[in-house]
Structures are given as C-alpha cells and as structure tokens.
Amino acid sequence: MAGTPEGKSCCLEIKDAAGVSAAFNDYIENEFLVMDENGVVLGIGDGGKTSVVELNSDRLPSALSAVGRGGVPASGSPLDIKDFVGSRHLILDSNSALHGIELDVKKIRFGRIAIQDMLGKVTPGGEKRLKVGFISGFVHVAFYGQSQVIGTTNGVVHSFSFDDNSLMFAGGLRSFGTPGCSTLVPEKEYYNSLVSMHEHASGETYCSGMAIGARAYIKSAYPNRDIKNIYTVNGAGGAAIDMLKKESASYNRMIKQHVALINLLASMGEAYHFPALGWSQGGSDDGLATNPDVWETAVEKLRTDYNADILSATGVNVEPVWITNQINNYMRYPALKGKPNIGLRQYKIVTNGKCTYAGTCPTYICDFIDVAHWTKESQIKVGAYYEKTRRGILDMGYWDILHPIKMTTTGKFSFVQFNLPQGYPLQFNTEFVVASTNYGFSAEQADGTPIGIDRVRLVSDDTIEIRYTDVPQQGVVLMYGQTGQIGDPNAADGSGLGRTHGMRGNLCDTAGNNEKIYVSASEPEYPLHNWCWMFTEDMGVGK
Structure with missing residues (x-):
C-alpha cells in the first residue's frame, strides 16, 4: 500500500x-x-x-x-x-x-x-495486548485466593469426570497440602500425570463451571481444534492478602504445582500456555477494613512476584491476565460501617484500561450458605463467568465489564451510558436477582446526604435515565449495587446476603438469551447475562 x-x-x-x-x-x-x-x-x-x-x-x-x-x-x-x-x-x-x-x-x-x-x-505507546486465540495444545487454567477458590464448604454437583480434554493432575485439582486436597494419591505421584477433571467430595471449586463453559464454546466455535485445558487450584480459607503473598505456605504450594506442570508438559514434548489466572479474594481484607491502596499494592506485588518466580524456576516467561470477581457482601463487616471497600477497588482495577486485570461477575447474583460462602450451584455459575471472561481475553485480547462509560447530569436528571461487553442491550432483570430499590441505584450529595430517586428507566440499548427528587450539587456521586438490604447480613444461614436479601442491583444485558449453561438438574439452562458491577462514580456536576 x-x-x-x-x-x-x-x-x-x-x-x-x-x-x-x-x-x-x-x-x-x-x-x-x-x-x-x-x-x-x-x-x-x-x-x-x-x-x-x-x-x-x-x-x-x-x-x-x-x-x-x-x-x-x-x-x-x-x-x-x-x-x-x-x-x-x-x-x-x-x-x-x-x-x-x-x-x-x-x-x-x-x-x-x-x-x-x-x-x-492517554498517549501513544500505552497498554496493548495481542490476541492469543483458542490454540490447539495444552492450556493452563489456574485459580488462587480464599476459601471460595478451594471450595471446601459447599458440597459437590460434578463428581463425575469431564471429557478427556478437561484435565487435572492425578492428585486432583488442589495442590498437595491445600485444604480439601485428595489423600488417595501419595505426594511423590501427585504431579506425575494428568487425568480427566472432576470435583472431589470436599466441594465445588470454580473449575467445573469453567469446564462446562469452555467445552460448550470450543465444540461450537473450534470443533476441529485439539484444545486441552488443565485446571489447578490453590489458596487458603480466611486469607487476607498478607497471608497469600510470596513465601506464604499457599504461595509456595502454588509455585511448586505450576512448576511441576510446566516440567511435565516439557517432558511430554508439549508447550505451556497460560493466558489467564483466576484470582478470587478480598473478603477477609474487608473484615479487617484494609486500606484499598494497601490491598491493591499487595496484589500487584503478588502478581509480579509470581511471574518472576515462574521464570526463575522454569525459564518460561508468563504474564497471565488476572481475572477476578467482585465481592459484594460488605454489609456483614461492622468495620466498614455500611460502605463497600475492596469491592470498589476491584471495580477500579478492572476498568482502568491496562488489561492487567479483568472482571467476571459481581457476586450479588449468588446464593449464600453462610456469611461468607456460596452454594455449590453459585460456585458453578461464577466459574462459568470466569470462563466467559477468559474467552473474551483469548478471542479479543481484552474483556471489559458492564459499567458506566459516560454520565451527563442536568437539573434533576442523569443519563448514564454503559459499556456493553458483547453488544447486547441492557435490561432490568428481576427473575435472577430479586428487585432491589431503584434497581440498585442510589445517589449522595458531597456531604453524604442521600438524594431521592423516583424513577429509573431504560432510554436506549445502552443508556438509562435517572430522575432525582432534588437537584444534585457539586461533588454528588451515583452508586449502584448498594441498595436492597433486608434482614441481618450476619445471619448464620446467609439469608441476609446475595441475590434475594443482600445489597444488589438488577441491571444486566441480554447476552444470556443466547448463552446458557447447565448448572444442575434444578437449573438446566442458566443464562450468562453480563451483570453490572457495583460502583460509586462522581457525576461530574459543576466540573
């Protein structure tokens, strides 16, 4: 040319x-x-x-x-x-x-x-990421984090083996020594071979949900490619970020497991691919009211330490995108005084445009079995959303959650335009999340005084209109996912949290009309709509 x-x-x-x-x-x-x-x-x-x-x-x-x-x-x-x-x-x-x-x-x-x-x-020369695509060969799908990751409290749905292209170590999904790991395989044989993936009796991880989503998509989009996903799990229950850092017991187990996988594939004459790591953590730091700046700095150091240690141990250069869900059960932590903490920082790091972190789903869509853990069915749903995000990273080079991208406030009205991750129109869904006050939207003046909202409605495929009872002043913020609390958020059975009685919202797209997964016999066709993440955003009034 x-x-x-x-x-x-x-x-x-x-x-x-x-x-x-x-x-x-x-x-x-x-x-x-x-x-x-x-x-x-x-x-x-x-x-x-x-x-x-x-x-x-x-x-x-x-x-x-x-x-x-x-x-x-x-x-x-x-x-x-x-x-x-x-x-x-x-x-x-x-x-x-x-x-x-x-x-x-x-x-x-x-x-x-x-x-x-x-x-x-932004100036030229900024962040960029090359699309990897769904390539034939062995692909590592790893998780690290708190108890939700290791899944030892919620029971099992998928105890049977998946197909021969969904794999795990002979010792199981969890690394040797991780709570819930198999005791049937001795340590010396734990990492020697790969077998078809299945969940052990200790509980559902996110892996079955990921495997369900991955197999359905690969069979549909790439039926002739020999793609083998290898799933691994590491973490510790109740772990604040300081308990998961470099040199911690859980970190050392993860490094040992991942190095073993790289070496096993090398002995088989196969390449190692690792485009994304699932990271699910933050609840314990909410309980400690950890400063979000401190938390983010620690997570970023953990990420860079991991990349460096794998390179040092194997000579393989890895830099996976870290995929995370958003935690939304902040009301159970008295130290936070009714305000979200780590969940809002998770929102920030997945929307900053750097492609280092990517978001899956907010967890207000889940059902809880206690004050901290989801049902086994919800574990599968969250896992499927992790796979959906990973798929976006592979196919497009990035994944951007459903979140506001433009806000205009005039008089008593705001018009909020949202990013549509897959181009599907917005909806207010009250079938899978019980209707929340104003569909989850609220607003506060700069001094914290609430502003009444008397109407929220869709005005286009990607834009909503909000009408206030008072005129927003300079410094006003719009919030989402911070209404609807009913009952005690510390109820032992989890009834005060999640999609029925917890802080939540009803805004999502309609992508799930064309993408459903089998969760269990009671939920054979669960739609994977993209749900809006909880946020607090300055309206820009007076600026």
Missing part, C-alpha cells in the same frame, strides 16, 4: 460479502493499536503512519476485494467504505492509497479505552 514506511511490513486483510479475502504479510508490532470488538482495526507505527488495516465485514462492497490485490474499481473513482448506518471508515483514492479515516467517535474505543478518554488522558 502506498505510504507504508520503508522497512516495515504491512498487513491488509479484506473480506467482501461473499467471503473473498486478500491479505498481505503478517501482524506487525505496532507502537499503538486501535481495536474494535473483532480485533485490530489500525496500527500506528513509530513514525505515526498507519501500518495495519484489518477489515472483516459482510457489509463492505464486493468491489473492495480488488483493492486487496493491488487494483481499484473499474471506474477508477475513489472507493468510499461505509458501514450499515453510513458512517465513513476508510477512503481509498484512485491510486489505492489510504486517503483518510473518519470514525463515529461515539462508539469507537481504542483497545479498552473510550476515545474521549484516550484523547484527553
């Missing part, structure tokens, strides 16, 4: 309505990437010039296929490429050179970041 910087390869891939395509060379390492939900759209090289153009649309004119072969339309006139609503994307002049780019900035995002934020806050 004309204008390509000297010495740099260029990739042009174009598909017309009939599927005819043309492509040049391979992916180029760019200084900056522009992404859409399907992958790379543009790459900006060191010199500031476009070095990658990738289009895949059934709405492009078939004449475009000629351009991919170095030609132009027979008329010789410029080719104007538009989408189905008439927004102009690319203009090629009569010499087949890229002449201009015009984008609908209301919808375009650069990587995970909205264009409005990009132009104001």
Whole structure:
C-alpha cells in the first residue's frame, strides 16, 4: 500500500460479502493499536503512519476485494467504505492509497479505552495486548485466593469426570497440602500425570463451571481444534492478602504445582500456555477494613512476584491476565460501617484500561450458605463467568465489564451510558436477582446526604435515565449495587446476603438469551447475562 514506511511490513486483510479475502504479510508490532470488538482495526507505527488495516465485514462492497490485490474499481473513482448506518471508515483514492479515516467517535474505543478518554488522558505507546486465540495444545487454567477458590464448604454437583480434554493432575485439582486436597494419591505421584477433571467430595471449586463453559464454546466455535485445558487450584480459607503473598505456605504450594506442570508438559514434548489466572479474594481484607491502596499494592506485588518466580524456576516467561470477581457482601463487616471497600477497588482495577486485570461477575447474583460462602450451584455459575471472561481475553485480547462509560447530569436528571461487553442491550432483570430499590441505584450529595430517586428507566440499548427528587450539587456521586438490604447480613444461614436479601442491583444485558449453561438438574439452562458491577462514580456536576 502506498505510504507504508520503508522497512516495515504491512498487513491488509479484506473480506467482501461473499467471503473473498486478500491479505498481505503478517501482524506487525505496532507502537499503538486501535481495536474494535473483532480485533485490530489500525496500527500506528513509530513514525505515526498507519501500518495495519484489518477489515472483516459482510457489509463492505464486493468491489473492495480488488483493492486487496493491488487494483481499484473499474471506474477508477475513489472507493468510499461505509458501514450499515453510513458512517465513513476508510477512503481509498484512485491510486489505492489510504486517503483518510473518519470514525463515529461515539462508539469507537481504542483497545479498552473510550476515545474521549484516550484523547484527553492517554498517549501513544500505552497498554496493548495481542490476541492469543483458542490454540490447539495444552492450556493452563489456574485459580488462587480464599476459601471460595478451594471450595471446601459447599458440597459437590460434578463428581463425575469431564471429557478427556478437561484435565487435572492425578492428585486432583488442589495442590498437595491445600485444604480439601485428595489423600488417595501419595505426594511423590501427585504431579506425575494428568487425568480427566472432576470435583472431589470436599466441594465445588470454580473449575467445573469453567469446564462446562469452555467445552460448550470450543465444540461450537473450534470443533476441529485439539484444545486441552488443565485446571489447578490453590489458596487458603480466611486469607487476607498478607497471608497469600510470596513465601506464604499457599504461595509456595502454588509455585511448586505450576512448576511441576510446566516440567511435565516439557517432558511430554508439549508447550505451556497460560493466558489467564483466576484470582478470587478480598473478603477477609474487608473484615479487617484494609486500606484499598494497601490491598491493591499487595496484589500487584503478588502478581509480579509470581511471574518472576515462574521464570526463575522454569525459564518460561508468563504474564497471565488476572481475572477476578467482585465481592459484594460488605454489609456483614461492622468495620466498614455500611460502605463497600475492596469491592470498589476491584471495580477500579478492572476498568482502568491496562488489561492487567479483568472482571467476571459481581457476586450479588449468588446464593449464600453462610456469611461468607456460596452454594455449590453459585460456585458453578461464577466459574462459568470466569470462563466467559477468559474467552473474551483469548478471542479479543481484552474483556471489559458492564459499567458506566459516560454520565451527563442536568437539573434533576442523569443519563448514564454503559459499556456493553458483547453488544447486547441492557435490561432490568428481576427473575435472577430479586428487585432491589431503584434497581440498585442510589445517589449522595458531597456531604453524604442521600438524594431521592423516583424513577429509573431504560432510554436506549445502552443508556438509562435517572430522575432525582432534588437537584444534585457539586461533588454528588451515583452508586449502584448498594441498595436492597433486608434482614441481618450476619445471619448464620446467609439469608441476609446475595441475590434475594443482600445489597444488589438488577441491571444486566441480554447476552444470556443466547448463552446458557447447565448448572444442575434444578437449573438446566442458566443464562450468562453480563451483570453490572457495583460502583460509586462522581457525576461530574459543576466540573
């Protein structure tokens, strides 16, 4: 293509309505990437010039296929490429050179970041992540965290073996010495081989939910690929972040287990792939009222220590995305005085655009068996959401949760636009989460005075309208997932927490209408809607 910087390869891939395509060379390492939900759209090289153009649309004119072969339309006139609503994307002049780019900035995002934020806050050379995709071979799926991860309190649904492509060590999912680990296999044989995955009698981890989701998707999207997922579990019950750091017993067990897996695969002549690690923790730090800055710093050190220790022990460079769920049972901790803590910091780290952490689901959608643990069915659901997020990372290079991306407040009205992770419209769902006050929305003035809300409604596929009883003043915040508490959040049977009586919200998308999983005989088709995470956001009034 004309204008390509000297010495740099260029990739042009174009598909017309009939599927005819043309492509040049391979992916180029760019200084900056522009992404859409399907992958790379543009790459900006060191010199500031476009070095990658990738289009895949059934709405492009078939004449475009000629351009991919170095030609132009027979008329010789410029080719104007538009989408189905008439927004102009690319203009090629009569010499087949890229002449201009015009984008609908209301919808375009650069990587995970909205264009409005990009132009104001982010500079070229920022964060980027290459799509890994679902590749044939052995893929490690690991978990680390508190008792929910090791699943020793909730009973078992999936005690039978999964398919031959869902694997675990012969000793079981949990590392040797982890609470709930198998005592049937001696330590010297624990990591010597792989077997079909199943849950032991000690309880459901997240792994069965992940395996259900992974197998269904792989069979549908990649039926001819030989993909083998290997599941591992590590952690400690009641563990604050300080109990999971480098040199702790649970950390050492995890490193030993992961090194053993890398070495086992090497002895089999197989490569090791590890795109994402499941991280589920924070409840014990809420109980201690840990400062969220301290917590985040400790988590980031744990992440970097892990990468460094695996590299040192095996020579394999790993940098998995850390996938996390959001904790929402903060009302049970008196030290927090009715305000969320670690859950809001989890929201922050998965929405900061850095692709280091990614979010699954808020846990207000779960049922509890006590003040800290979910039912075995909820464990499976959360596991399925972990797989859904991992799938997004593999297929798109990132995953962005359902959360507000733009808020406009005028008089007594706010209009809040949300990111739609998969493009499905919003809904207020009261079938799977009991209706909460104002569907979970609340607001406070800067001094903490509540602002009444008398209407919340959907006004478009991605936007809601909120009407207040008083005019919001400077410093006002909008909150979600912080209404609906009924009864005692410390009730021993967990009845004061979760989707029925706990702090919760009803906003989600409709993605689950097209994606359901088998949880148990009582829930054979559970829809995997993307649920909005709990948040507290400044409305920007007076700024």
